[in-house]
Amino acid sequence: MVDIYQTLAIIAILLFLKVILHKIIKRVAQLSDIDKMRTKLIIKYINGTLIMLGTIAISFTWGADFKELGLFLSSAFAIIGVALFAQWSILSNITAGVVLFFSFPFKIGDRIRIQDKDFPTEALIEDIKAFHIHLRTDDGELITYPNNLLLQKGVSLISKRNEDDEKSH
Template sequence: MYDFLTTYSTQLGKTIAIIVILVLLQFILKQAAHKVGKRTEINITRTRLMFKYINILILLIAFFLFSFAWGMDLGDLSLIFSSTFAVIGVALFAIWSILSNITSGIIMFFSFPYRIGDKIKIHDKDMPIEAVIEDIRAFHLHLRTDDGELTTYPNNLILQKAVTLVQKDVYLDEGKDSL
């Protein structure tokens, strides 16, 4: 054990420093996402989704930094990443629509002007929709029409279409009527 500690003391020191820095970075990013979610009154489930994305980002950064700390050459690392990204690139091309919806979900977390409970009208020439936002997920919105029909609408399309706010927070207004 002593031989291991003396032989790899530099790498162990770098590893500990990387862990401390990444834990702090993760804490800061999660606090920022939480503050944005709280300030803009975003549903906690959407904020937790951002936490998952932050965790994935931290894991990717950790892999990259640990590789350097333990002596992997830049050439070796570039070979691994280029091979991985080639495979991922082919796979992502096949599922670009899903990634587009996830990216749109992230954008909507920070700048979507409508909230759960708002009644909106989507101006789509092929299929106009007027419905209440029931939930905002990673891939799509759940919209409930006046007929009670549940419609899922992709996040990437909601950012491409014109949307009008018909009524703010329908659920609160319904609760007032029942009192």
């Protein structure tokens, strides 16, 4: 019976954390004028993390042995690690997407210059996705630029989007 109460307490705590984190993320998105689709994506990442934490916590509550759970998790991570070894950039782009959500000073509609000696780029930000950013050059060329490179390269703001044009649409 104690296990049921502990499980209910864990679920209640996770639901409380979910509500609080969702409010914080939505508030940050509102204050920073971040696109709703990006906000939903970050909320999806938070939900997945909370589900994993909840599963682990409930497993311990119901008597899962740490050694057995450790063996299972290490085996699972070894398989996932081998499977994703060639795709490490996917994980780094997802992580960069989360970092950019909270700290990227540029918005959709801004004109930026990426300081890359091999591939200098000046373009308009059309969209910011989980893995990459869409940039439109003056020639009309669409460039898909990985999020993790935005964290590695210098980015200069050329011009902000025209907020008056945005409001009239």
